[in-house]
Amino acid sequence: MAWAVACSGWLAHQHGQVLNxxxxxxxxxxALAAHLGTNALNEYADFRSGLDAQTQRTPFSGGSGVLPARPALASVALGMGVAALALSAATGVYFLWRHAAALPVLLPLGLAGLVLAAAYTPWITRHPWLCLIAPGLGFGPLMALGTAAVLLGGLTAQTAATMGLASLLPFGLANALLLLNQFPDVEADRRAGRRTLPIVLGKEQAWPVLAAQYLLAYGALLATVAARDVPPAALLGLLTLPLAAKTMHHAACHANDTAALLPAMRWNVFLSLATPVLAAAGVAWGA
Structure with a gap:
């Protein structure tokens, strides 16, 4: 989200607007409410399906473990998920009212985001390639374009193209985060009827897809700077590139060994958080 706000702020500055x-x-x-709601509904669905009882839990995958330990909280998780998505929808309705001219852009983006959040666990996880890109769609194009439409009062063809290119940074990183986290869950997910890429391709063949997501993310950052859509200081995001290379290598070498894979999963979480923040800080610095 920091990257989307930073890019929107830069575009506002370039067009003589003041960021609200x-x-x-x-x-x-x-955006945070949508994320919380999606996670809460996922926790509830995995508990109700029995998946949590079969998963080899790690600090980065397999759920939080709260509901298996305290089953009475299942209804709380469901209520939390619904309430969080309702809050996210309410902010969208407010922005539709506030920026009526942006309705043709904001409405489909908001509806797509809600559908993505609600359908992820029961339906999207049954379709491997859609399951791969669903996290990135939410954190990338949907969030970036929606944020820009709100903060700029709408989107022109130029600003949409700029934000679309910039959104590929969080798109690739979010996809990589969820993909690697699926490695330890292959057997449990298979029994639950899920069809993630590590299940369909095998873990040894899935790690190149992880590499492709990193290449897309960092390539998008380079392309956004090369197109002069953001200042060169945004390349601060490239500071995490060596760690991304290390993560890819580690995943390739230890795809079938969950214990040995844990450092790569830890680095992957750090990359997904630090890279957009560093790039956003570079935009703020460059401004």
Whole structure:
């Protein structure tokens, strides 16, 4: 979200607009609520399906373990998920009212985001390639284009193209995060009827897809700077590139060994968080 706000702020600055920080904060709240709601519904669905009881839990995969330990909280998780998505939808409705001219852009983006959040566990996880890109769609194009439409009062063809290219950074990183986290869950996911890429391709063949997501993310950052859509200081995001290479190598060597894979999973989480923040800090610095 920091990357989307930073890019939107840079575009606003380039067009002589002043960034509305209250709107930026509210858009961030809506995005966080959507993320929380998706995670809570996923926890509830995995508990109800019995998947949690079969999963080899790690610090980065297999769920939080809260519901298996305290089953009485299942209804709380369901209520939390529904309430969080309702809050996210409410922020969207507010922005539709506030920026009526942006309705043709905001409405389909908001609806797509809600469908993605609600359908991820029961349906999307049964379709391997859609399961791969679903996280990136939410954290990438949907979030970036929606944020820009809100903060800029709408999208032109040029600003949509800029944000679309910039959104491929979080798109690739989010896909990589969820993909690697699926490696330890292959057997449990298979029994639950899921069809993730590590199941369909095998772990040894899935790691190149992880590499492709990293290449897409860092390539998008380079392309966004090369197109002069953001200042060169955004290349601060490339500071994590050596760690990404190390993560890919580690995943390739230890795809079938969960214990040995844990460092790569830890680095993967760090990459997904630090890279957009560093790039966003570079945009703010360059401004």
């Amino acid at each position: 920080w209250a709107d930026a904060a509210l858009a961030t709240l809506g």
